[in-house]
Structures are given as C-alpha cells and as structure tokens.
Amino acid sequence: xxxxxxxxxxxxxxxxxxxxxxxxxxxxxxxxxxxxxxxxxxxxxxxxxxxxxxxxxxxxxxxxxxxxxxxxxxxxxxxxxxxxxxxxxxxxxxxxxxxxxxxxxxxxxxxxxxxxxxxxxxxxxxxxxxxxxxxxxxxxxxxxxxxxxxxxxxxxxxxxxxxxxxxxxxxxxxxxxxxxxxxxxxxxxxxxxxxxxxxxx
Amino acid sequence: xxxxxxxxxxxxxxxxxxxxxxxxxxxxxxxxxxxxxxxxxxxxxxxxxxxxxxxxxxxxxxxxxxxxxxxxxxxxxxxxxxxxxxxxxxxxxxxxxxxxxxxxxxxxxxxxxxxxxxxxxxxxxxxxxxxxxxxxxxxxxxxxxxxxxxxxxxxxxxxxxxxxxxxxxxxxxxxxxxxxxxxxxxxxxxxxxxxxxxxxx
Amino acid sequence: xxxxxxxxxxxxxxxxxxxxxxxxxxxxxxxxxxxxxxxxxxxxxxxxxxxxxxxxxxxxxxxxxxxxxxxxxxxxxxxxxxxxxxxxxxxxxxxxxxxxxxxxxxxxxxxxxxxxxxxxxxxxxxxxxxxxxxxxxxxxxxxxxxxxxxxxxxxxxxxxxxxxxxxxxxxxxxxxxxxxxxxxxxxxxxxxxxxxxxxxx
Amino acid sequence: xxxxxxxxxxxxxxxxxxxxxxxxxxxxxxxxxxxxxxxxxxxxxxxxxxxxxxxxxxxxxxxxxxxxxxxxxxxxxxxxxxxxxxxxxxxxxxxxxxxxxxxxxxxxxxxxxxxxxxxxxxxxxxxxxxxxxxxxxxxxxxxxxxxxxxxxxxxxxxxxxxxxxxxxxxxxxxxxxxxxxxxxxxxxxxxxxxxxxxxxx
DNA sequence: TATGAATGAGTCTTCATTCAT
DNA sequence: CATGAATGAAGACTCATTCAT
Numbered sequence: 062x063x064x065x066x067x068x069x070x071x072x073x074x075x076x077x078x079x080x081x082x083x084x085x086x087x088x089x090x091x092x093x094x095x096x097x098x099x100x101x102x103x104x105x106x107x108x109x110x111x112x113x114x115x116x117x118x119x120x121x122x123x124x125x126x127x128x129x130x131x132x133x134x135x136x137x138x139x140x141x142x143x144x145x146x147x148x149x150x151x152x153x154x155x156x157x158x159x160x161x162x163x164x165x166x167x168x169x170x171x172x173x174x175x176x177x178x179x180x181x182x183x184x185x186x187x188x189x190x191x192x193x194x195x196x197x198x199x200x201x202x203x204x205x206x207x208x209x210x211x212x213x214x215x216x217x218x219x220x221x222x223x224x225x226x227x228x229x230x231x232x233x234x235x236x237x238x239x240x241x242x243x244x245x246x247x248x249x250x251x252x253x254x255x256x257x258x259x260x261x262x
Numbered sequence: 263x264x265x266x267x268x269x270x271x272x273x274x275x276x277x278x279x280x281x282x283x284x285x286x287x288x289x290x291x292x293x294x295x296x297x298x299x300x301x302x303x304x305x306x307x308x309x310x311x312x313x314x315x316x317x318x319x320x321x322x323x324x325x326x327x328x329x330x331x332x333x334x335x336x337x338x339x340x341x342x343x344x345x346x347x348x349x350x351x352x353x354x355x356x357x358x359x360x361x362x363x364x365x366x367x368x369x370x371x372x373x374x375x376x377x378x379x380x381x382x383x384x385x386x387x388x389x390x391x392x393x394x395x396x397x398x399x400x401x402x403x404x405x406x407x408x409x410x411x412x413x414x415x416x417x418x419x420x421x422x423x424x425x426x427x428x429x430x431x432x433x434x435x436x437x438x439x440x441x442x443x444x445x446x447x448x449x450x451x452x453x454x455x456x457x458x459x460x461x462x463x
Numbered sequence: 464x465x466x467x468x469x470x471x472x473x474x475x476x477x478x479x480x481x482x483x484x485x486x487x488x489x490x491x492x493x494x495x496x497x498x499x500x501x502x503x504x505x506x507x508x509x510x511x512x513x514x515x516x517x518x519x520x521x522x523x524x525x526x527x528x529x530x531x532x533x534x535x536x537x538x539x540x541x542x543x544x545x546x547x548x549x550x551x552x553x554x555x556x557x558x559x560x561x562x563x564x565x566x567x568x569x570x571x572x573x574x575x576x577x578x579x580x581x582x583x584x585x586x587x588x589x590x591x592x593x594x595x596x597x598x599x600x601x602x603x604x605x606x607x608x609x610x611x612x613x614x615x616x617x618x619x620x621x622x623x624x625x626x627x628x629x630x631x632x633x634x635x636x637x638x639x640x641x642x643x644x645x646x647x648x649x650x651x652x653x654x655x656x657x658x659x660x661x662x663x664x
Numbered sequence: 665x666x667x668x669x670x671x672x673x674x675x676x677x678x679x680x681x682x683x684x685x686x687x688x689x690x691x692x693x694x695x696x697x698x699x700x701x702x703x704x705x706x707x708x709x710x711x712x713x714x715x716x717x718x719x720x721x722x723x724x725x726x727x728x729x730x731x732x733x734x735x736x737x738x739x740x741x742x743x744x745x746x747x748x749x750x751x752x753x754x755x756x757x758x759x760x761x762x763x764x765x766x767x768x769x770x771x772x773x774x775x776x777x778x779x780x781x782x783x784x785x786x787x788x789x790x791x792x793x794x795x796x797x798x799x800x801x802x803x804x805x806x807x808x809x810x811x812x813x814x815x816x817x818x819x820x821x822x823x824x825x826x827x828x829x830x831x832x833x834x835x836x837x838x839x840x841x842x843x844x845x846x847x848x849x850x851x852x853x854x855x856x857x858x859x860x861x862x863x864x865x
Numbered sequence: 866t867a868t869g870a871a872t873g874a875g876t877c878t879t880c881a882t883t884c885a886t
Numbered sequence: 887c888a889t890g891a892a893t894g895a896a897g898a899c900t901c902a903t904t905c906a907t
Contacts, residue, residue: 569777654860
C-alpha cells in the first residue's frame with residue numbers, strides 16, 4: 062500500500078517539477094499559478110493543499126536548485142594523487158554540474174537577483190557557495206601543506222577559482238559564443254595552476 | 263532659456279533616475295508605475311508622455327546600466343609601462359567601477375536573468391562584455407608580443423580574468439563577507455599574473 | 464442537482480442579461496465592466512471567468528439580439544389562405560416582434576453603426592436580414608405563381624417591404640410621434656399590396 | 665484683409681472636417697482628440713480654442729451631417745408636371761443624396777444610436793426627417809387634390825416612402841449586395857406608385 | 866483530499882482637458 | 887491666438903487566494 066506519505070511526496074514533486082519548468086521559461090514573477098496547475102496536471106486546489114502560497118513554491122524550488130549532491134565532490138578530498146590532479150578533477154566535476162544545470166540557469170539568476178531582497182534566498186545561495194568553497198579550500202590547503210603549491214591564502218584562492226567559474230558560467234549563459242565551454246575544464250584552471258604551483262626546477 | 267530639448271532631457275533623466283531607484287529597491291516586476299511616478303515627482307501622464315510603456319522604461323534603464331564610459335579603461339592600452347602594470351591598473355579601474363556600481367547590482371542581476379527571455383537585453387549585456395574583453399585582450403596580446411607574458415590565447419585569458427571578477431562581484435553581492443573586496447584589486451589578479459608571466463631568472 | 468452545465472448557463476445568462484441592460488442604457492462604449500458587474504450581481508472575476516473580454520460579451524450580446532426565433536414566421540409560408548393574407552400575417556408578426564424589441568433598439572442601432580468596422584457584426588446582422596428576406600420572397604413568389612400578384616422581382620420587392628418596416632422602426636425609434644405604430648401592421652403594407660395585386664375586375 | 669471671422673471660419677471647418685473623418689473611420693467614442701489634432705493639422709490648444717470640448721465637436725459635426733441643403737428638393741413642389749413625375753424626381757434626388765452621403769453613413773448610424781440618450785441629437789435628426797416629410801407630403805397632397813392619386817393619408821404615405829428609402833439605405837450600408845442601388849430610384853417607388861395611382865381607363 | 870468557480874484588490878494604460886509660455 | 891507638455895481620473899484586465907461542494 063503506497064502510504065499516504067508516498068502520494069504526498071509524488072504530488073509535491075509533480076508540483077515542483079512543474080513550477081521549475083514554468084519559472085524557468087516564463088520567469089518567476091510572470092509565472093502564474095494557473096501555469097503551474099496546467100503544467101503539473103493537478104488542480105488549483107491541489108497546489109494550495111500542498112503549498113501554502115506561490116511564495117512557498119518559490120522557496121521549495123529554490124532549495125531544489127541550490128541544494129544538490131556534492132558528495133561526489135566532497136569525496137575527492139580523500140582521493141589519491143597530486144593536489145593539482147585533485148583540483149583539476151574537482152573543476153572537471155564542477156563543469157559537468159554546470160552543464161547539467163544549463164536549463165536552470167535563468168532560474169538561478171532570478172534567485173540571485175531576488176537575493177538582494179530576501180534573506181532566505183540569500184542564505185540558500187550562500188550555503189551552496191560555502192560548501193563549494195570548503196571543498197576547494199581543503200584541496201588547496203593540502204597542496205600547500207605538501208609543498209606542491211605556493212604558500213597562499215587557501216580560502217581566498219578557492220574563492221577566486223569558484224568566482225572564475227561562476228563568471229564563466231554567467232558569460233556562457235548570456236552569450237554561449239563568448240565562452241568555449243568544451244575547454245572550460247582545462248584552460249582557465251591551468252592558468253591559475255601555473256601561478257599556484259611551485260616551480261619544479 | 264532652457265531650450266525644449268533640455269527640459270525633455272531633464273524629464274527623461276528624472277524618470278529614469280526614479281525608475282532605477284525603484285527597480286533596484288523593489289525589483290523590476292514588483293515596481294509599479296505609481297512608484298516611479300511618486301519617486302520622480304512627476305505625474306502618470308508625464309511618464310507616458312516620455313515613455314511609451316513600462317517596458318520602454320525598463321529598456322532605457324538597461325541602457326543606462328550597461329552602457330557607460332569605458333574611455334578611461336580604453337586609454338590604458340596606450341599607456342607606458344609593463345603589461346603587468348597595465349593589467350593591474352585595468353583591474354584596479356574595473357574594481358573601482360564595481361564599487362560605484364554596487365547599488366545597481368540587484369538591477370544588473372535582474373537584467374541578467376531577463377536576458378534569458380529577451381534578445382534586446384542579451385545584446386546590451388553582451389555589448390558591455392565585448393568592450394571589456396577587447397581592452398583586456400589587447401593588453402594581454404601586447405604582453406605576449408613583448409615577451410613579457412607566456413604565449414597563450416589572449417582572448418580566452420581575458421575572458422577568464424573578466425569572468426573571475428564578474429564572479430567575485432556576484433559573490434560579493436550575495437554575501438559581502440565571502441569576498442575581501444578591499445584586496446580584490448590585487449590578490450586574484452596576481453595569482454593569474456604569476457602563471458602568466460615569463461620567469462625572469 | 465443542478466449540473467455544472469446548468470450553473471454555467473445561468474451565469475452566462477446573468478452576465479448577458481446585465482450586459483444587455485447596461486449596453487442599452489449607457490451605450491456599448493460608455494458601459495463599464497463594473498456596471499455589468501454590479502447589474503449582474505456577480506464579481507469582476509466571474510465575468511472574466513465566463514467571458515474573455517468586454518468584446519466577447521459584446522459579441523455574445525450581439526448574437527442574442529440578432530438571432531432569434533423566426534420559426535413562427537417561417538411556418539407562415541406553409542399556411543392556407545391567399546398570398547395577401549399571408550403577407551399581412553407576416554407583417555403583423557414582424558410588427559409584433561419590433562414591439563417586443565423596442566427596448567433593445569438603441570442597442571440594435573449601435574450594432575448597425577459598429578457594423579461599419581466589424582465583419583463579425585456585419586455578418587450577424589446580414590444573416591438576420593437574409594432569413595427575413597427569404598421568407599418574404601417565398602410568400603411573394605407564391606403570389607406571383609398563383610397569379611395573385613403582378614409579375615415582379617420577388618426578392619427585390621421583399622427587400623423593399625423589409626426596408627420599409629426597418630425604416631419605420633427607425634423613425635419610430637427616433638421620434639415615436641412620427642409613426643403611428645398601432646396601424647403599422649396595416650396601412651403601409653396595404654399601400655404596397657394595392658400596387659402588387661392584380662386587378663380583379 | 666481676411667477678417668478674423670474668416671480665419672475663425674476656416675479653422676472651424678478644418679476641425680470639423682477632420683473630426684468628421686476621424687469619427688467616421690474610428691467611431692465617435694473611439695476617436696481621440698489627438699486623432700482630430702493630427703488629421704486637422706492644428707494643435708491641441710487650437711481645438712480647444714474653437715470648441716469647448718469633444719462633445720461640442722460632436723454636436724457641430726451632427727449638425728453638418730443632418731442639416732443640409734434641401735432647397736433643391738423643396739423647389740420640386742412648385743415644378744410643372746404630374747405628381748407621379750414629381751414624386752419620382754424627388755426620389756431620384758434623394759437617392760442621389762444618399763449616394764453622396766455614403767461615406768458618412770457610419771457616422772449617421774452612430775448618431776441614430778446616440779439619439780436614444782440625447783435629446784439634442786434626437787431633435788437634429790427629427791428636424792431632418794420632418795423637412796423631408798413635409799416636402800413629400802405636399803407632393804402627395806397635390807396628387808390627391810388633382811385626382812391623380814387615390815385618397816389617402818398623405819403624411820402617412822410620405823412617411824412610408826421615406827421609411828422605405830431609409831431602410832434601403834440601411835440595408836445597403838450593412839451589405840451593399842442586398843440592395844441594387846442603381847435601380848433604387850425607380851423600382852421601389854414604382855411599386856408604391858402603382859398602388860397609389862388612380863386607374864386610368 | 867480534491868476541484869475549479871468565484872473573489873476583488875491591484876496594475877498598466879488611455880485620453881479629455883488644462884494652462885504656462 | 888497657438889502650442890504641446892502635463893494632469894489624473896477612469897477603465898479594462900490579471901491573478902493569487904479562498905471556499906463551497
């Protein structure tokens with residue numbers, strides 16, 4: 062017997078899937094509850110049964126957008142190999158994620174814009190970045206400790222790297238031709254690695 | 263005698279100033295024409311006398327946000343000194359701009375989000391980035407030509423640098439504590455410069 | 464259990480009744496949606512639930528005004544008696560209709576005026592006249608065939624008769640005193656019948 | 665020196681010509697003062713200098729539409745010839761008028777519709793019909809007096825004739841194909857004349 | 866639980882009219 | 887006399903939310 066809980070979970074997912082799609086294509090503000098109703102195949106009443114308001118749906122979608130699995134990335138920290146290797150692997154992983162994320166970028170930037178006016182949204186996004194930063198900082202710290210990387214502020218550097226990739230994603234979003242996304246996982250990070258790595262004489 | 267043209271110019275500026283402020287604080291979608299009316303001190307009719315619609319105001323504000331003076335930056339290309347110097351000066355200049363830009367960032371990200379659905383907006387933003395890229399590419403090319411920089415793809419590198427600063431600005435926008443903006447004009451670019459510069463031994 | 468359909472039908476009627484009244488008293492253009500809201504006892508939202516726009520309501524009212532039962536009149540064609548009798552009965556019937564129609568005449572003339580700019584309206588009105596013409600033409604044709612009427616163009620004559628009554632209705636509408644509506648169903652048609660009928664010597 | 669009066673007269677005519685055109689094409693309600701401004705080539709201020717309001721323009725246009733020269737028709741009454749001849753000449757004249765009037769018919773029917781709510785408009789239109797009726801009544805009376813026409817109610821008959829032509833004009837306006845306007849000046853009136861005329865044998 | 870008809874405050878936009886120059 | 891910028895009341899329409907069934 063598919064417990065109530067399961068049905069409820071299914072309904073919520075249906076609604077959020079629909080909302081995500083509608084928000085992405087029409088924009089959050091322009092999206093109407095009726096659009097979500099139609100897209101979800103449910104009824105108006107059902108939406109309001111599972112979510113208190115449009116705002117509640119927005120927040121739930123926000124969480125789906127900015128909270129995803131980083132376990133794979135986090136596991137990297139414990140991997141064998143040089144720090145450069147790990148850094149590259151991490152970046153390659155992140156670039157993969159961006160690619161999967163592509164369709165949701167419009168939504169992501171809407172949330173970024175909304176962050177200016179909503180603490181809840183700001184916190185969700187900040188949490189996402191902090192997790193990313195923590196992983197990258199750890200990798201860089203390992204490199205410094207092992208003498209592979211120049212001494213430097215590991216967190217600051219991590220943030221610079223993340224910023225660079227966020228920026229590239231944004232440029233790519235605005236005009237794909239600006240960015241050669243197929244080499245994204247190598248060229249930019251190598252520029253940084255070149256400056257980061259201790260000269261092997 | 264303040265010629266007609268002048269009055270017209272004043273009115274348009276009044277309206278756009280008001281719109282910019284309202285869009286920034288309330289968000290473009292949530293902004294009501296009445297807010298702009300109140301903020302501008304003009305009347306509803308006056309707004310519609312000078313601008314066909316809310317959308318026309320949005321576009322006009324867009325242009326004000328993304329089209330500004332880069333002459334100063336463009337002049338840098340012709341400056342004396344090493345390419346590293348020029349690069350740093352350019353970055354310092356850009357960081358200054360971001361600081362002046364601070365209040366408008368929410369608006370800027372709204373436009374970025376809107377870019378997904380509007381060619382006009384996309385083009386305005388792309389134009390802005392292309393101008394920036396052109397300057398930076400030129401500086402890097404000069405560095406390569408003079409043997410100061412490693413051989414590399416100058417445009418790709420320029421875009422990476424711009425992306426990094428765009429990303430930093432975004433992080434700073436979302437959570438100022440994430441980014442030490444006071445050293446923004448030095449630390450990140452130096453990491454890149456380290457990798458870019460030919461070893462002087 | 465008043466099936467859904469019934470409620471829908473009731474609501475539409477409520478709205479169209481209200482619209483008809485408001486259009487008639489205030490004029491179509493001067494009529495506000497809020498007037499219809501008030502007159503109907505429904506809410507703004509309800510109006511827009513059942514009709515897409517004011518224009519949709521106008522069209523629906525148009526149909527109610529110009530599409531009505533002519534079955535009774537059409538049945539006349541098959542009646543016993545002389546063609547003169549049938550013609551008179553038909554006219555008497557039509558005059559009755561005009562009387563019932565009295566209150567809607569302002570609306571009817573608004574539609575006539577609108578016909579100049581709307582194909583849909585024009586077609587609705589033309590359809591109405593064509594049905595009337597067809598009946599009358601048939602009656603006159605019968606009269607000619609039986610030798611009761613002079614040979615003539617039956618459709619042209621039918622149109623002349625209809626035109627005369629339409630014109631009388633218009634004069635009556637503009638200034639009731641101009642037309643003795645109580646003898647409308649006899650005097651004018653007899654003038655025509657006198658000229659139409661073959662002399663019985 | 666073209667006295668002030670002349671300029672004033674010119675301006676008024678310019679405005680009313682423009683208004684007539686705009687009212688006819690857009691409809692009185694949908695016509696904007698700005699349309700008249702543009703069409704007239706004058707300025708907004710000028711319109712309000714010569715006419716107090718849009719309503720004043722509407723009334724002035726009304727007068728131009730419904731008050732025109734009937735002197736020619738009125739002169740007919742004194743003409744030589746049989747009453748039948750005079751009647752036919754009168755009808756031919758009227759049909760000519762309708763043809764000239766063609767472009768203004770949409771406007772005329774708007775005024776008819778407005779008559780329901782405006783005494784002033786009603787009176788203007790009634791005045792027009794009364795003049796026409798008076799002429800026609802006189803002609804018919806002459807025919808009765810001379811023994812050419814059957815004894816009948818001359819005014820009632822006159823009104824029937826006018827109504828018929830008004831109705832034909834309306835049908836023609838709504839759907840030109842319904843009415844063979846080229847024979848309008850003969851066929852319909854002859855049907856009536858046939859019934860009206862005393863048998864000569 | 867689920868439905869979808871109904872609500873009505875809120876929004877953009879229009880346009881007759883005014884008035885400083 | 888003439889101009890056209892400015893006013894602001896009014897009106898069509900939208901849409902998040904509610905609630906009787």
